[in-house]
Amino acid sequence: MTKPLTGKIALVAGATRGAGRQIAVQLGAAGATVYATGRSTRERRSEMDRPETIEETAELVTAAGGTGIGVPVDHLDRDQVRRLVERIDAEQGRLDVLVNDIWGADPLITWEKPVWEQPLDDGFRMLRLAVDTHIITSHFALPLLIRNPGGLVVEIGDGTREYNDRTYRLSVFYDLAKMSVNRLAFTQAHELAPHGCTAVALTPGWLRSEAMLEHFGVTAANWRDGAAKEPHFVMSETPAFVGRAVAALAADPDRARWNGQSVDSGGLAQVYGFTDLDGTRPYWARYHDEVVATGKPADDTGYR
Numbered sequence: 001m002t003k004p005l006t007g008k009i010a011l012v013a014g015a016t017r018g019a020g021r022q023i024a025v026q027l028g029a030a031g032a033t034v035y036a037t038g039r040s041t042r043e044r045r046s047e048m049d050r051p052e053t054i055e056e057t058a059e060l061v062t063a064a065g066g067t068g069i070g071v072p073v074d075h076l077d078r079d080q081v082r083r084l085v086e087r088i089d090a091e092q093g094r095l096d097v098l099v100n101d102i103w104g105a106d107p108l109i110t111w112e113k114p115v116w117e118q119p120l121d122d123g124f125r126m127l128r129l130a131v132d133t134h135i136i137t138s139h140f141a142l143p144l145l146i147r148n149p150g151g152l153v154v155e156i157g158d159g160t161r162e163y164n165d166r167t168y169r170l171s172v173f174y175d176l177a178k179m180s181v182n183r184l185a186f187t188q189a190h191e192l193a194p195h196g197c198t199a200v201a202l203t204p205g206w207l208r209s210e211a212m213l214e215h216f217g218v219t220a221a222n223w224r225d226g227a228a229k230e231p232h233f234v235m236s237e238t239p240a241f242v243g244r245a246v247a248a249l250a251a252d253p254d255r256a257r258w259n260g261q262s263v264d265s266g267g268l269a270q271v272y273g274f275t276d277l278d279g280t281r282p283y284w285a286r287y288h289d290e291v292v293a294t295g296k297p298a299d300d301t302g303y304r
Contacts, residue, residue: 002031003029003030003031003065004030004031004247004250004251005027005030005031005032005066005247005250005251006031006032007031008027008031008032008033008096008097008250009032009033009035009088009092009094009095009096009097010024010027010032010033010034010035010095010096010097010098010099010250011034011035011037011084011085011088011095011097011098011099011137011141012024012027012034012035012036012037012099012101013037013073013075013098013099013100013101013102013133013134013137014037014038014075014099014100014101014102014103014104014133014156015034015036015037015038015054015057015099015101016036016038016039016040016046016050016052016053016054016057017038017040017050017052017057017209017210017211018207018209018210018211018239019101019156019204019207019209019239019242019243020036020038020057020099020101020102020156021036021052021057021060021239022238022239022240022242022243023099023101023154023156023239023242023243023246023247024036024057024058024060024061024068024099024243025057025060025061025064025240025243026064026240026243026244026246026247027061027066027097027099027243027246027247027250028060028061028062028064028065028066028067028068029064029065029066029247030066030247030250030251031065031066032066032067032096032097032250033066033067033069033092034058034061034066034067034068034069035069035071035084035088036054036057036058036061036068036069036070036071037054037070037071037072037073037075037084038053038054038057038070038072038073039054039072039073039074039104040052040053040054041053041054041055041072042055046104047104047107048104048106048107050210050211052210053070054070054071054072055070057070058070071084071087075102075133075134075136075137076128076129076132076133076136078136078140081136081137081139081140081141082140084140085140085141085144088141088144089144094144094147094148095141095144095145095147095151096145096148096150096151096152096250097151097152097153097154097246097250098137098138098141098142098145098151098152098153098154099153099154099156099246100133100134100137100138100153100154100155100156100181100184101156102129102130102133102134102137103129103130104129105125105126105129105130105177106211108122108123108125108126108129108173109122109126109171109173109174110122110123110171110173111170111171111174112170112171113171114172115172118171118172118173122173123171123172123173124173126173126174126177127173127176127177127180130177130178130180130181131176131177131180131181131184134155134181134184135184138153138184138188142188142191142192145197146192146195146197149195149196149197150196150197150255151192151195151196151197151198152197152198152199152200152249152250152255153185153188153192153197153198153199153200154185154199154200154201154202154246154249155181155182155184155185155188155199155200155201155202156181156202156203156204156242157178157181157182157201157202157203158178158181158203159178159182159203160182160201160203160262160263160264160285161179161182161183161186161201161262162262163203163285164178164179164182181201182201182262184201185199185200185201185260185261185262186199186201186260186262189259189260190260192259193256193259196256198255198256198258198259199259199260200249200255200258200259200260200261200262200263201261201262201263202242202245202246202249202262202263202264202265202268203242203262203263203264203265204237204239204241204242204245204264204265204284205235205236205237205241205264205265205266205282205283205284205285205287206232206233206235206236206237206284207236207237207238207239207242208220208223208236208237208238208239209239212236213226216229216230216233217229220238223236227298231297231298232287232291232292232298233298234298234299234300235282235284235287235291235298235300235303235304236282236284237265237266237276237282237284238276238277238278240276240277241265241269241274241275241276241277241282242265244265244269244274244275244276245263245265245268245269245272245274247274248268248272248274249268252272264284264285265284266281266282266283266284266285266286267283267285269281269283270283280304281304282300282303282304283303283304284303286303287300287303291303
């Protein structure tokens with residue numbers, strides 16, 4: 001049986017770990033050829049200093065049923081990004097999906113300090129990693145994507161536009177970074193629409209990334225034990241959930257209905273019917289508003 005994304009070419013920028021890795025994997029599971037980029041390789045780690053590598057991501061994409069191509073790229077380096085897109089053009093002649101998931105700024109965050117107590121160098125580095133990288137990648141990749149109508153750009157952030165508009169994100173730099181990602185999708189939507197292409201901002205819920213599992217001292221197998229440290233962790237989701245959200249968007253012939261919108265993985269699951277790896281549909285946004293924000297005790301009943 002032909003998979004829905006067979007013959008489609010995707011670039012997942014920032015696919016070394018977390019959401020980016022599983023977005024690449026789930027696009028591959030749907031049949032896509034996926035160029036997965038990042039700075040951490042088997043020969044050299046990025047400043048994140050974590051063990052995951054871009055080569056592993058590519059292998060996981062291929063194992064899932066797609067074609068994974070790992071390319072080491074620093075998305076702040078314009079020449080590296082330009083060469084990446086030239087390679088995709090030379091090898092494939094098209095680009096159907098661009099996912100801007102570049103981040104890598106976790107070590108730079110200073111939480112709950114006013115702007116006058118924030119370290120400026122770290123803060124501006126965060127903005128470069130979170131915003132400049134996305135703009136640079138779109139600058140070089142979109143001329144290839146718009147050659148064919150139906151192309152999709154997904155900007156991965158933290159928090160929908162509506163949530164971030166009303167919520168202080170505990171750091172001026174983090175707040176700006178995550179607001180900017182949503183706005184980038186909105187502006188690119190206007191620029192892409194005349195070419196028959198779509199841009200969407202997408203956020204996962206509480207993501208059980210590799211780093212988050214380590215933070216709670218649990219594994220993918222016993223993750224629920226993390227609720228002993230933070231009870232609301234019961235509503236967390238695997239990175240595969242947002243990966244399946246991207247795959248569903250890419251496979252939707254009517255994806256243009258989402259153009260310029262800011263959506264979340266739980267909400268899209270209600271529309272498309274995909275599930276997390278355990279067969280549930282965690283709806284973090286609704287849970288947060290109805291349980292966390294109202295001070296109710298942690299209980300995921302009815303939210304999966």
